Every structure is written in structure tokens, then in C-alpha cells.
Amino acid sequence: MRAISGSFHRIDKNYLLNSKGKINFHPGFSTTFGLFRAISLLLTSIVFMLAPGQRLLFDKLGFLLFLVISSFIFVYLYNRAIKRSDNLAVYVLAESVILAIIVALTGGLDSPFIWYALNPVMIASAYLPFFMPWTLMSVYLLFSILEDLYFEGANFSLLGFFSNYLGLISALFLMALAFQIFSGIYRVLAVQSQALEEQQEKLTEAYNSLEKNHQRSKSLSDFQREAVACKNTSDVYRKLVEYAEDVFPLQKAAVLVLDSPTPFLNPTHQILFTVVPPDIPHNFISEELNLAELARRWSEPGKDEVAISEDNSWLSLPLRLNDYSIMAIFVGWLPPGKSFANFQSELNFFINFAQQTVCNIFNLKRTEQTMQRMTALYEAVETISSRDDIKEVIDLFAAYARALTGNKKVIFWLDKTSVKEDSSLNNRIYTVKGEKDVLPESYWYEPLIAAWSRIQKTPHSVEHLVYDSQGKPVARLLCMPVKSRSHCFGLLAALQPKDAFNTEEVMQTLSFMANLAAVAIERNIAELFSDKMLLLEEQNRIANEIHDSVSQNLFSVVYGAEAIIRQGDTLSPNEKKQILQAIRDVTAKTAKELRLLIYRLSPRHRGDHTFVSELEKQLNGLAELNQIDIDFNISGKEEYLNAAIRRAFYRIVKEATNNAIRHGKSKNIKVDLLMDPFESQLFIQDDGKGCDIDLYSTNAESSARKLGVVNMTELARSLQGHLNIESKVGEGTKISVSVPTSPVPEN
Structure with a gap:
């Protein structure tokens, strides 16, 4: 009993009220209570109607009608009261009082309705606290005692009352206890069942969650595999x-x-x-x-x-x-x-x-772009260093810097005193690459002078804001010194939008370009000096050869002619003839030596075609290495091309054919070289993928290829010529170069 009572107390709060404060109602209780109410009402009503007594039939029917009506009313109220436990207790207590009165009026404990009165006790056992059923039983017992006291009067004895009804009272209280035990067991089982259902729901949710996570994990794995590919x-x-x-x-x-x-x-x-x-x-x-x-x-x-x-x-x-x-x-x-x-x-x-x-x-x-840029830049150094005019060097570096940084304007400032060996600069000490109308010179010239003054004192990077004519900041001037270990040649500057976010990247590019420019300028100056030394050495060699052979022979000719003039009257015809034959032989020998000297100095007189041969050798090697066909056609004489044009054409052919193979995936390339005394032309055409020229010029990913285009364009421009590129996606590319031949000097 104590264990059962303890169980009741433990489950009251957890079982009677759910998480929302509502009474847990089970269909099993409802069915049992309804069946017990109907049977007990029917049986007690039959017994009551058949029991002998002084009551009239009309009175008995009135009692029964009242019970039936009250039964329906309280069943309805119970169904609603399930939502709140306090209302349920009130309704149970009210029905119990009413039934206690009916029991008292119909005979007390002798009334058959005492068994019907157990219905509220059953409900209290199931849904209300432990003391409620016993309270209701006490109410019934109290009303029965009062009924017996009323009718017995002075003859009433409480001991006699319990002696007379001890069996019935024991049976009623045992039934109340059975109701509580049954309800307690049912509630315990119901709680366990509910806990199992909740666990089952949680397990189901966990399984569904695991299944969902598994599917999403699988999808994530598939996505990772496909994304990496x-x-x-x-x-x-x-x-x-x-x-x-x-x-x-x-x-x-x-x-x-x-x-x-x-x-x-x-x-x-x-x-x-x-x-x-x-x-x-x-x-x-x-x-x-x-x-x-x-x-x-x-x-x-x-x-x-x-x-x-x-x-x-x-x-x-x-x-x-x-x-x-x-x-x-x-x-x-x-x-x-x-x-x-x-x-x-x-x-x-x-x-x-x-x-x-x-x-x-x-x-x-x-x-990849960085590697391509590095390759293009180091290839460009070969072209830059071969320029005799250092102005062409800074032009080309300014063009490269603009292509690599993506800025709209780039300036290369060169100090004349740093390259005083070169007299070709005159008053032009800087070059500008970019659209003329964008950020005009009046905006940035003074900040550039100020930056150069600072760099001369301490050769470090300098930043200056650039203002328009109204005093509003429109750009940022990024300056990087072009310096070697021993000298600062100038600065390389880029005009960047004031709200740009890649300043650090641009400065790194300018720094790399400035260092490379310093190396190229030093190499150019050194090669110019070396060329002068080689020229002096060659001049001395030629002078020695002329002095040792031609000069001596000419002296002999002069001496023989002088002898004829002075001794002409005294010499016999035979002697004059011998002297003239000697002069003739010496003159022929001198002419032969001069021809040999000229032959050694001039490939044209030897009949050599060095430029064409080297170009053909380069193209044949490229075709064999890449398993493609290159058709090389020439027209005209190589002698029409001076050294500068030959170097430029060689570099353009090499750059264009490499791009056609590497980027265009070409299988057939045609190279036509037309050499004319007044204008020479170079045509390079391939059957590769081609490109959209407009998109190509603005695509950041093509900046490495831009260097090749910039290089070819600057090569043609340095020869007072022009370069044109025609290309469409899927239709290959055609490059046309035209340069004047005769007006271009050797240097």
C-alpha cells in the first residue's frame, strides 16, 4: 500500500497534467467509466423499482429521471473539465454530494444507488489526488449516518450503525481501494507507455535527422568532388x-x-x-x-x-x-x-x-599569370636591351607597366644626368602611356616633380594625391624609384583611382618593373659603351690592315709614277714599260686586298642571308617541336632591312607564333615577309581559336598576353611603323606589320 501510494504521489504531477497544464485523458478510462456508469445505473434502477416499500411508482420514476438527467449533465461536464483539474474536482464533489443526498433519501446504505455513487469515486481515483476518493467515501458515510440518525432518533447508536453495515462499508471501501490500485497501475503503465512513445518519437526524429544529415553529407561530398573538378x-x-x-x-x-x-x-x-x-x-x-x-x-x-x-x-x-x-x-x-x-x-x-x-x-x-608575365618580361628584356635609344627602353617599360597594373595612365620619368652618355634624349626626359584626355598632365605634373624631389633625397616609394582644376582629389599617384645599387635613374609612376583597393598589388608590380627597368637601363648603357669599344677596336684593326697592305702598295704605286715623271726623258721605252707593269701589278694586288677586306666586313657582298636563314631556322624548329605546319614565304632582298628592322621583325615573328601555338592552339601558321626598298611588311596568320579583341583588351586574365601585344606594338612604333591585329573567336588571328624601310636609320 505504501509503495502504491508513493507511486501515486510520484506520478500525480507528471501524469495528471501535461506540458500545457491540461489533464492527460486516456480513452481506456473513458470507456471503462462509461460502461460502469451505464451498468450500475441500469442495475440499481431495476433493484430500486422492484424493491418493496411505501414509495409510489411516480416517486420512483422521478428519482430515476433525475439520476438519468444528472448523469448526462455530469458526463458532459466531465468531458469539458478534463482540460482543467480544478473544475473536475468541483464537478466530482458536486455529483458526490447530490448522490449522497439521493442515497440518504432512498434508504442510506440500504439504498441500491450506493453502488451507482461509486462513479465519482472512480473518476477521482483516476484523475484527482489520492485523498479525493476517500473524501467522497467519507461524504457518503456521513450522509448515511445523518440519514440513520434522522430516522432512528434517540435510538441511534454509532456502534450499532457500524455493526449493522460493517460488511457493506468494508466492501465499498475495498472497491474504492481497488479503483485506486487499478487506476494507479493503469497510470503507471500509461506513463511508461507514454515515455516509450516519446522515446520512439525521439528515436524516429533522430533517425530522420541522421538520414537527412547523411543525405546532405553525401550531397556535400558529391558537390566537393564535382567542384574540385x-x-x-x-x-x-x-x-x-x-x-x-x-x-x-x-x-x-x-x-x-x-x-x-x-x-x-x-x-x-x-x-x-x-x-x-x-x-x-x-x-x-x-x-x-x-x-x-x-x-x-x-x-x-x-x-x-x-x-x-x-x-x-x-x-x-x-x-x-x-x-x-x-x-x-x-x-x-x-x-x-x-x-x-x-x-x-x-x-x-x-x-x-x-x-x-x-x-x-x-x-x-x-x-599562371604571374609566370606568364615573368616569362614575357624576361623575354622583353632581350628586346629592350637591344635598343640603342634609351628613350625606346623607357617607352616600352611604361607600356608594360600600364598593361600589368591595369591603370589608365603610367609615367616613366628619367633623369638626364643619370644617362649622360646618351645624347639622344634632348629635352624629353619622361614618357606617358595612356589616354590623353584621362587625367591630363596639368593634374599630375607638379605632384610628379614633388615625388621626384623626395625620391632623389631618399629613394623609396612615394604616394601623392592628384587634384583636378577645382581642387577635388581625383586620383592617387604611386611612384617607385628606378634605382640600381649605385645610381637612381628616375621613377616609374602610375595614376590610380583614389578609391581603388589594390594599391599594394600595384605597388608590388611597379617595384618589380622599376627594378627590371634599372637592370635594363644599366645593361643598355653598358652595351652602348661596349659597342663603342668594339667599334673602336674594329676601326683600329681595319686601320692596321689598310696601313700594312693597302697603304704600302699605294706608296709603291706613287713612287713608281714619280720615277716615270722625273726620269721620263732618260728612260728607255722598255724601262718605262717595266715600271708601268709593276705599278699595274701592285694596283691589282691592292684592289684584291680591298675586295677581301670588304668581303669580310659585308655579308651582302658575300651573298649571305643571315636574317632570313635564322628566321627560317627558328620557324622550322618551332614547327618540328610542336608538330604543326608553318609556311614561310619571303619576297625582296634582305639588304633592304637594317639591323633595327631585322631585330624587330624577328621578335614579332617569335612572339606571334608562340602565342598562336600556346594560346590559340593553332595547327597551321603562315608567315609572309615582303622586303621592299621603301616599305617592308610582315604578315602572320594562324587557324587557332582566335579571340574577341574588344574583350581581350579589357579582360584582366589576359594581362600576361597583353605584354606580348604591347611588345609587338612598341617594336613597330619604334620603327615609325604600325601593327594591326584582326581576330574573331573560332576564326584564327591575323597580324599585319608595316614599317618604312629607307627612312629608318641603322641605329
């Missing part, structure tokens, strides 16, 4: 969109690929992007997202990068190149009634891996 960033973004829409409950997903990585330092600046997939219109993106607000949000350090709309209809996340630059934005739209909180962490895995993959592709391409 992608060759370009747009394919990675496309895969990210496909998997996001397939794995997560998104109506639509897209990636906004920015035209260039940006830290969003200026939220008011127009943000240019392309959409992946391309079927989502730009105006839809602009209407749905406040990109300026996102820019402001993501520019603040420490901010949560997940941006969710106020109506919970879309979510956006940045894909970063590094801590300061954003390269793309992922956007997902949810159907109504869904929440991002259910899958936000899993989505972050996909976003982070896509970001990492794109960064790897970007870094790999940047490494």
Missing part, C-alpha cells in the same frame, strides 16, 4: 546553385559574380555583377536586394555575414577572396512558411567549400 569559377558557382536548390528547401538560388573582387569600401559606388545562372534578370536582383546596404554591412569588421530579409524571404552570404575582398554573393529565396534556421549551418558548409575552391582556382590562375 571544375576548371573555372563560373562552373563552381553553377554547381553551388544546383546543389543548393536540390538539397535545401529553396525556391531559387543564384550567385552574383562581381566584375572584380572588392572590399565594398564605398557602398554608394555602382556594383557591377553577372548572375549565375544567367536566366535570373538583373532587375529582379536589384529589386529584391539592397546591394548598397549589403556592401555597408559587410564592410564593417566583426559583423555577422548572414543577411536575411525582414520578411524572411531571402538570405545572402558573401564569398570572399580574402579578409578584405568579396568576389561573389550567394542569394537563396525561401517559400512562405519556411525558415533558414533549419539548414543555415549546413548551407554554410557548401558556401565555404565553394569559396575555398574558387580561391584556389583564382590563386592558380594568378600564379
Whole structure:
């Protein structure tokens, strides 16, 4: 009994009221109580009607009608009271009082309705605290005692009352105890059953969660495998969109690929992007997202990068190149009634891996570009160093720096005193590459002079703001000294937009270019000096040869002629003839020696075609190495081309054919060289992939190839000629070079 009572007390709070404060109602109790109420009412009513007594039939029917009506009323009230335990206790107590009165009026403990009165006791045993059933039984016993006291009067004896009804009272209380035991056991089993059901639900939820996580993990693994296999960033973004829409409950997903990585330092600046997939219109993106607000949000350090709309209809996340630059934005739209909180962490895995993959592709391409730039630059040093005019050297380096940095204007400033051996500079001490109308010279000339003054004192990098005519800052002047270990030759400067974010990268490029320019200038000056020494040495050798042979022979001729003049009257015809024959022989010998000397000095007189032979040898080796066909045709004489033109044509052919093979994947190349006394032309045509010239000129990824184009263009320009490139995607490329022949000096 104590154990059962303890169990009742332990489960009352947990069982009677659920998590919402409502009574737990079980269909098993309802069915049992309903069946017991109906049977007990029926049996007690039959016994009551058949029992002999002085009551009229009408009175008995009245009692029965009252019981039936009250039974329906209380059943209805019980069903409603299940929601609140205090109401249930009131209703049970009310019915018990009513039934106690009926029992008292119909005979007390002798009344057959005493068994029907057990219905509230059963309900109290099932749903109310432990003391309630015993309280109800005490109410019945009290009313029965009062009824007996009323009718017995002075003859009433409490001891006699219990002696007369001891068996019945014991039976009633045992039934109440049985109700409590049964209810307690049922409740314990029900609680255990409910706990098992809850555990089953939790296990089911855990299984479903594991299954969902397994599916998402598998999808993430598939996405990682496919993303790593992608060759370009747009394919990675496309895969990210496909998997996001397939794995997560998104109506639509897209990636906004920015035209260039940006830290969003200026939220008011127009943000240019392309959409992946391309079927989502730009105006839809602009209407749905406040990109300026996102820019402001993501520019603040420490901010949560997940941006969710106020109506919970879309979510956006940045894909970063590094801590300061954003390269793309992922956007997902949810159907109504869904929440991002259910899958936000899993989505972050996909976003982070896509970001990492794109960064790897970007870094790999940047490494390839850097290697291509290095190769192109070191190849360019050969061309630059071969220039006799140092002005051409700084022109070419300025053009290279503009192509590599992507800035609209680049200046190469050269100090005349640093290259005083070269007299070709005259008053032109700097060169400018860029559009003339963009940032005119009046804006940046004074800051450039100020920067040069600072660099002369301490040769370090210098930055200056550039102002327009109204005093507003429009650009930043980045200056890097061009110096060797012993001398500072000048500076290399780039004009950069004032709000640009890649200043450090531009400065690194300028530093590399400035160091390379210093090496090229030193090498150029040294080669100029070496050429002069070689020229002097060759002049001395030729002078010695002429002095040792030609000069002596000419002296003999002069001496013989003088002898004839002075002794002509005294010499016999035979003697004159001998002297003239000697003069003839010496003259013939001198002419022969002069021819040999000229033959050694002039390939043209030897009939050599060194330039054409070397060019043909280069093309044949390139064709054999790459298993392609190169058709080389020449027209005209090699002697029409001076040394500068030959060097330029050789470099242009080498650059163009290498690009056709490496970038254009060409299988057939045709090279035509037309050498004319007034104008020479070079045509190079291939059957490669070709390119869009306009897109090529603005594509940042083609900067390494730009160096080759810049190199060829500057080579033609230095010869007062011009270069033209014609190309279309899928139709190959044609390069035409035309330079004047006779007006171009040898040096």
C-alpha cells in the first residue's frame, strides 16, 4: 500500500497534467467509466423499482429521471473539465454530494444507488489526488449516518450503525481501494507507455535527422568532388546553385559574380555583377536586394555575414577572396512558411567549400599569370636591351607597366644626368602611356616633380594625391624609384583611382618593373659603351690592315709614277714599260686586298642571308617541336632591312607564333615577309581559336598576353611603323606589320 501510494504521489504531477497544464485523458478510462456508469445505473434502477416499500411508482420514476438527467449533465461536464483539474474536482464533489443526498433519501446504505455513487469515486481515483476518493467515501458515510440518525432518533447508536453495515462499508471501501490500485497501475503503465512513445518519437526524429544529415553529407561530398573538378569559377558557382536548390528547401538560388573582387569600401559606388545562372534578370536582383546596404554591412569588421530579409524571404552570404575582398554573393529565396534556421549551418558548409575552391582556382590562375608575365618580361628584356635609344627602353617599360597594373595612365620619368652618355634624349626626359584626355598632365605634373624631389633625397616609394582644376582629389599617384645599387635613374609612376583597393598589388608590380627597368637601363648603357669599344677596336684593326697592305702598295704605286715623271726623258721605252707593269701589278694586288677586306666586313657582298636563314631556322624548329605546319614565304632582298628592322621583325615573328601555338592552339601558321626598298611588311596568320579583341583588351586574365601585344606594338612604333591585329573567336588571328624601310636609320 505504501509503495502504491508513493507511486501515486510520484506520478500525480507528471501524469495528471501535461506540458500545457491540461489533464492527460486516456480513452481506456473513458470507456471503462462509461460502461460502469451505464451498468450500475441500469442495475440499481431495476433493484430500486422492484424493491418493496411505501414509495409510489411516480416517486420512483422521478428519482430515476433525475439520476438519468444528472448523469448526462455530469458526463458532459466531465468531458469539458478534463482540460482543467480544478473544475473536475468541483464537478466530482458536486455529483458526490447530490448522490449522497439521493442515497440518504432512498434508504442510506440500504439504498441500491450506493453502488451507482461509486462513479465519482472512480473518476477521482483516476484523475484527482489520492485523498479525493476517500473524501467522497467519507461524504457518503456521513450522509448515511445523518440519514440513520434522522430516522432512528434517540435510538441511534454509532456502534450499532457500524455493526449493522460493517460488511457493506468494508466492501465499498475495498472497491474504492481497488479503483485506486487499478487506476494507479493503469497510470503507471500509461506513463511508461507514454515515455516509450516519446522515446520512439525521439528515436524516429533522430533517425530522420541522421538520414537527412547523411543525405546532405553525401550531397556535400558529391558537390566537393564535382567542384574540385571544375576548371573555372563560373562552373563552381553553377554547381553551388544546383546543389543548393536540390538539397535545401529553396525556391531559387543564384550567385552574383562581381566584375572584380572588392572590399565594398564605398557602398554608394555602382556594383557591377553577372548572375549565375544567367536566366535570373538583373532587375529582379536589384529589386529584391539592397546591394548598397549589403556592401555597408559587410564592410564593417566583426559583423555577422548572414543577411536575411525582414520578411524572411531571402538570405545572402558573401564569398570572399580574402579578409578584405568579396568576389561573389550567394542569394537563396525561401517559400512562405519556411525558415533558414533549419539548414543555415549546413548551407554554410557548401558556401565555404565553394569559396575555398574558387580561391584556389583564382590563386592558380594568378600564379599562371604571374609566370606568364615573368616569362614575357624576361623575354622583353632581350628586346629592350637591344635598343640603342634609351628613350625606346623607357617607352616600352611604361607600356608594360600600364598593361600589368591595369591603370589608365603610367609615367616613366628619367633623369638626364643619370644617362649622360646618351645624347639622344634632348629635352624629353619622361614618357606617358595612356589616354590623353584621362587625367591630363596639368593634374599630375607638379605632384610628379614633388615625388621626384623626395625620391632623389631618399629613394623609396612615394604616394601623392592628384587634384583636378577645382581642387577635388581625383586620383592617387604611386611612384617607385628606378634605382640600381649605385645610381637612381628616375621613377616609374602610375595614376590610380583614389578609391581603388589594390594599391599594394600595384605597388608590388611597379617595384618589380622599376627594378627590371634599372637592370635594363644599366645593361643598355653598358652595351652602348661596349659597342663603342668594339667599334673602336674594329676601326683600329681595319686601320692596321689598310696601313700594312693597302697603304704600302699605294706608296709603291706613287713612287713608281714619280720615277716615270722625273726620269721620263732618260728612260728607255722598255724601262718605262717595266715600271708601268709593276705599278699595274701592285694596283691589282691592292684592289684584291680591298675586295677581301670588304668581303669580310659585308655579308651582302658575300651573298649571305643571315636574317632570313635564322628566321627560317627558328620557324622550322618551332614547327618540328610542336608538330604543326608553318609556311614561310619571303619576297625582296634582305639588304633592304637594317639591323633595327631585322631585330624587330624577328621578335614579332617569335612572339606571334608562340602565342598562336600556346594560346590559340593553332595547327597551321603562315608567315609572309615582303622586303621592299621603301616599305617592308610582315604578315602572320594562324587557324587557332582566335579571340574577341574588344574583350581581350579589357579582360584582366589576359594581362600576361597583353605584354606580348604591347611588345609587338612598341617594336613597330619604334620603327615609325604600325601593327594591326584582326581576330574573331573560332576564326584564327591575323597580324599585319608595316614599317618604312629607307627612312629608318641603322641605329
